[in-house]
Amino acid sequence: MGSPETGDAGDAGDVWDVVERLAARLEAHSTLPVEQRRILQILKITEEAGEVAEAVIGATGQNPRKGYSHSWADVESELCDVIISAMVALARLTPDARATFASHLARITDRDLTPTEPGD
Template identity: 50%
Template sequence: MTLNTGIGEDTWATIERLKDWLDAKDNATPGEARLLRLLKIQEEVGEVAQAAMGAMNANPRKGHSHTWDDVQNELCDVILSSMVALATITPDAAKRFQERLDAVAERSLA
């Protein structure tokens, strides 16, 4: 089963450009870059949690500090950071993503 992800070549080309931009801007070795990009995903996940708590008014000290639009933006940042990390560790990121999506869909939707 192959799904149409809506993530086309243009999206992956942009991800590649972002990866190249990061490569040019940071002074990390390739190994450090891989690790830092994986850690960036965790940082963004924390921002999702913070935004969700703010949208739900769950922190009495901070109050209603975020909206659900903020949560959506932070979720997009998690996805983008993950895509850049994937592109950092494999030159076939688009193919690898599609293969994994297909495997999860087949297992879950069959």
């Protein structure tokens, strides 16, 4: 696996290893019923998406009170938080998150990246 200093998580297998470790840590920490833990993890995605919106508004200077309060690097970071939160949510919903994601990605690939006409 890549080093934390470089932010390099390595290949997709390594990413899922980290996601599964994060999910396990959250599961071990919580005393809430499993259904409630799942719901709260899914809501975490929405919280992180709100932070993306805040960063975009700040990067474009659209809040007159705050001005240019964020950078596009902040937006990138917040988007990563959304992705990680969603992956952790999937891992907390199913023990086979890797296969679930891979299967879904294959369906998206077939649907959206398969040429439909000559020259596509």
